[in-house]
Amino acid sequence: MEEINELDIKGMMNGGEEDLFIVLCTSGFERIANAKSALMFASLAASANYQTILFCVQNAVDIMVKGAIEKNEVPQPGAPTLSQRLSEAVEMGVEIQCCTQTMANKKLTEADLIPEVNTAGAMNLIVLSSKAKGTLCF
Secondary structure (H helix, E strand, C coil): CCEECHHHHHHHHHCCCCCEEEEEECCCHHHHHHHHHHHHHHHHHHHCCCEEEEEECCCHHHHCECCHHHHHCCCCCCCCCHHHHHHHHHHHCCEEEEEHHHHHHCCCCHHHECCCEEEECHHHHHHHHHHCCEEEEC
C-alpha cells in the first residue's frame, strides 16, 4: 500500500494520462448494490484497456477494511457478491485508492485496509479527474 504524495500529483498534472478512467464510489454497506456497480464498471473500464482507478470516499472506505465484507455482506442467491466484484476488479488491474481524510475521520490507518488498496488525498482525485477520459460516480 502506498500513499500518493504531492510529487506524484505534480507529475500527473504535468503529464497526460491518455487512457485514464475514474470511478468514484461513496457507497458502502448501506448501498451495497451501488458499491458492486462501482466495482463492476471499474472492471469493465479496465477490460477496455483504460488505466482505471476506483477512488473510495465516505462509506466506500468501509468496504476496503480488512474483514469488513465478510462481516457485513449477506450473499444474495444468483447475484455476484461484493467479494467477487472486488476480486474481479483487482484481477483486471483496477487501482483502488482510499481517501486519507475519510480514513482520518473514521480513525482508520493503512494497516486497517486490505493490501490491494493505496491511500491518496483529495487533491489526487481532482487531478486524476481533470486528466481522465471519463468519470463515473456511485
